[in-house]
Amino acid sequence: MYRELPPITESVAELKQRLQQEHHGRKKPRLQMLYLLASGQATTRQDVAQLLGVSRNTVGRWLGSYETGGLPALLELYVPAGKAPSLSPDVLANLQQALKQPHGFGSYHELRDWVEHTHGVSVKYKTLYTIVRKRFKTKLKVARPSHTKKP
Numbered sequence: 360m361y362r363e364l365p366p367i368t369e370s371v372a373e374l375k376q377r378l379q380q381e382h383h384g385r386k387k388p389r390l391q392m393l394y395l396l397a398s399g400q401a402t403t404r405q406d407v408a409q410l411l412g413v414s415r416n417t418v419g420r421w422l423g424s425y426e427t428g429g430l431p432a433l434l435e436l437y438v439p440a441g442k443a444p445s446l447s448p449d450v451l452a453n454l455q456q457a458l459k460q461p462h463g464f465g466s467y468h469e470l471r472d473w474v475e476h477t478h479g480v481s482v483k484y485k486t487l488y489t490i491v492r493k494r495f496k497t498k499l500k501v502a503r504p505s506h507t508k509k510p
Contacts, residue, residue, distance in 0.1 A: 362419075364404070365426035367397045374398075386434050388413065389421050393433070445486055450478050455495055463500030467491075470499070 369377075374394040381387050388411050395401040401410055404422070408415040425433040444451070454474065457464075464470040467484050470491070474482050491497060 364396060365422055367393055367425075369393065369397065369430060371397045383436075385436055389433050392418060392421055393425070393430075446474075446480065446482065446490070450474065450480060451490070451494075453477070454490070458491065458495060458497055458500070461500070465499070467499070 367374075371394065374390060374397055378387065378390045378394055381390055391411060392407050395407055395410060401407045404415045404418045408418045411418070421433060424435075428435075446454070454470075457473065464473065467487055471482055471484060471487055474480055474487070491499070
């Protein structure tokens, strides 16, 4: 059941230099693992796992990817694609231009009607609110109503 550690082809100096230059939080422990093994500070998966504060199975998975593809395979990270945007890029561009106009929109319902009328796309109120506030970092350009008796 015990598997031998793969031979580490990079030198200790090279690994130390890469480790000092690496700023990515998920890549650094992987380089630390190789450095610990190459420098002799750790001799088993269990030792490395204890020093890095990760599971020995994680260390085994990292060593497996290093064994099959070397350092590039070890440092390759899986990033899920995420949800596709609900509006196409051209609709978003037109929406951003419309928000820059001086007359603005009175409400998000009015903005929603404009998107549906000009682009034929039905969008939820919350989606438009999130796009305007988070993505474009702007607000609707309509002043709040004031009282008639106010000077």
